[in-house]
Every structure is written in structure tokens, then in C-alpha cells.
Amino acid sequence: MFSFDKASSEIREILDKPIRELGLKLEGSLLEKFVQRLYRELDRKGLKKFRPPCYLTDEWGCPSGEPVIGIPFYLADRKLSLLEKELNDLEDSRQIMMYLRHEAGHAINYAYGLYKTPEWKQLFGPYRRQYRDDYRPIAFSRSFVRHMEGWYAQKHPDEDFAETFAVWLTPGSKWREKYKGWPAMEKLLYVDRVAKQFGRVDPVRPRGRKDITVDDMEITVQQFYEALLSQQPSPGDLSLDAELQDIFKSPHHRTNAVRPAAELLRENRKPLVDKLTYWTGVQRPLARKLVESIESRARELNLLANVKREREYLTEVTVYATALAMNYIIRGKFVQR
Structure with a gap:
């Protein structure tokens, strides 16, 4: 954040x-x-x-x-x-x-x-x-x-x-x-x-x-962005642990060829949001919040990504986020309780 x-x-x-x-x-x-x-x-x-x-x-x-x-x-x-x-x-x-x-x-x-x-x-x-x-x-x-x-x-x-x-x-x-x-x-x-x-x-x-x-905008730059951020929608309380742990499975053997999954997601945040918004119709601010939530939870769970499988991870995350987004389009919520 x-x-x-x-x-x-x-x-x-x-x-x-x-x-x-x-x-x-x-x-x-x-x-x-x-x-x-x-x-x-x-x-x-x-x-x-x-x-x-x-x-x-x-x-x-x-x-x-x-x-x-x-x-x-x-x-x-x-x-x-x-x-x-x-x-x-x-x-x-x-x-x-x-x-x-x-x-x-x-x-x-x-x-x-x-x-x-x-x-x-x-x-x-x-x-x-x-x-x-x-x-x-x-x-x-x-x-x-x-x-x-x-x-x-x-x-x-x-x-x-x-x-x-x-x-x-x-x-x-x-x-x-x-x-x-x-x-x-x-x-x-x-x-x-x-x-x-x-x-x-x-x-x-x-x-x-x-x-x-x-020339009419008397508010400061920070005030403008604080107001903008306060108006952005929230994806709500998402339970992502099981799916993210399934995507970023721990390696069966020790390897040095890993890095934080959150780092991989951060580097690819914009293209993920771009494609998610383009193909699902979910509004961009909400799509970004969803991708940020996935990234944040991956960081909190200390999930790791094998550098040799990064394209595979991104494919899975894209499909996963798309499924959540379509759930939102159809039912009004990313996850049904």
C-alpha cells in the first residue's frame, strides 16, 4: 500500500x-x-x-x-x-x-x-x-x-x-x-x-x-489523491489462502531458484489489471484492488515462486482472478459465502 x-x-x-x-x-x-x-x-x-x-x-x-x-x-x-x-x-x-x-x-x-x-x-x-x-x-x-x-x-x-x-x-x-x-x-x-x-x-x-x-483546483495534490483513494471500491473480505497456496506450492526439494511470489505479482500488476479489466468488464479500480489483495496475501503467507515456473504462475493467477471477477459480474461478489 x-x-x-x-x-x-x-x-x-x-x-x-x-x-x-x-x-x-x-x-x-x-x-x-x-x-x-x-x-x-x-x-x-x-x-x-x-x-x-x-x-x-x-x-x-x-x-x-x-x-x-x-x-x-x-x-x-x-x-x-x-x-x-x-x-x-x-x-x-x-x-x-x-x-x-x-x-x-x-x-x-x-x-x-x-x-x-x-x-x-x-x-x-x-x-x-x-x-x-x-x-x-x-x-x-x-x-x-x-x-x-x-x-x-x-x-x-x-x-x-x-x-x-x-x-x-x-x-x-x-x-x-x-x-x-x-x-x-x-x-x-x-x-x-x-x-x-x-x-x-x-x-x-x-x-x-x-x-x-x-486553474480551478484549489486542493493540494495529496488532498486530491486521498479523496480519490477513499472513493475507490473495496473487493471486500476475501478468503484467498487455499487457492494461493495451491498455485504457489512449496517445492518438494530445496532450491535456490525461488523468490517471493508477491514480488512476481508486483512486477506484473499492471498487465494483470489491464487484461482482467479488458476481458471481464470489472471496473479498473476494483480490478486493481483485487490484484493488490492477491499480492498482499501472497506476501503475508510468505509464498515463494520458482523462477523457472513464473509463466505458469502468472497464467494460473490470471485465470484465478478472472474467475473471481466473473463471479463479481454475475453475482455482485467475488466470493460467495
């Missing part, structure tokens, strides 16, 4: 600073190249007039109905990125572009008012449908594309459109081949047709209203 008191000196020096006083700017930061890459992708797809403004805020997203893209502030600063990596698994370059393409889908929907049209409603559903964070997706449904982790297109009609747009926009996605014969193809063809229709048309709403920006 991360401790602010034990953070590195360069991280500690920013913890007490109000976020608004950090001088964070998108322009000139490492993020700027990703935004420019998004704009180039839009241009190559024939969208000559659509350039959604981007700004730094507290999380990824477009304010509802507003054609602007909010990007997490921690991605604009190296020290903040180090802190985020410790706490929440920092996005890599691939994931940053995935999020940008997804949010661009929301932005173009709002910029041209597509969600108001009968065809959009017929394909994606009512825009005013209530959002639910605890939605239970139908795994492997061919009526929806796959872009972001989980089965995110199934969360809401607006997310369905944003995911569809992102797949269409992604270079090399080969969506015509991948989704051939899927009901989702009709949605992709709609996006392709709309892009041609509005490619050289000015947006109805070229600029939108931003919600909270970094």
Missing part, C-alpha cells in the same frame, strides 16, 4: 502544493504531441473542420453535451505521472490515444448534434437513458465494438457511439474485416457515412463549456 510519508523526495515536494499553483499547461507538455496526433488522424479520415479543444482537468471525459475533451492533469507533469503510476497505473502511449479517440467520439457527437437525430437513436438508443456505473455487460456480444477495456460500449448509448467512432478512427483497425457479419457493422458504416457527410462542414457547436480545469 502506498504511503505518502514514504514517497520519494521529488514527489513529497509537490504533495502540499495546490494543483492550481503547479503551473500545469497542456501546451508544451508531453501531452501536446498526443493531441496533435489525434488531430492528424481526424484530418486523414476526412474530418477537416472538427478539432475538439482539449484541456487539463481531474479525469478523462467530455462534460455532458459539450464538445471538449478533458485530460487528466497528472499526464502533463513528470512528477505527477510518477505519483499516479504508484497509485493507479499510469496510462501508456497506446492507452492515451485510445482514450483520446474515445473522447473525440463524444465530442463529435455533441459538436454536430448527432444524438438528436432519429437514425442515431435507432442505432444506439436514447441519449437520455440513465447512466449506470454497475452495468452488467453481455460478454462477447456482436452488437457492440471492442475498443476500451471491458465491454464499455454496452454501458450507455453515448458510450456505444464513442467506442464505435474510436474503432473507426484508429489507424490500422481494419474494422471492415474485423466486424464483418456483426450487427455492430451497421453502426460503423453509420459513422463512416456521417464522417463523409460532415467532413467539410463546420460544427454546430465548435467550442463547448469546460467543467473544472486545473
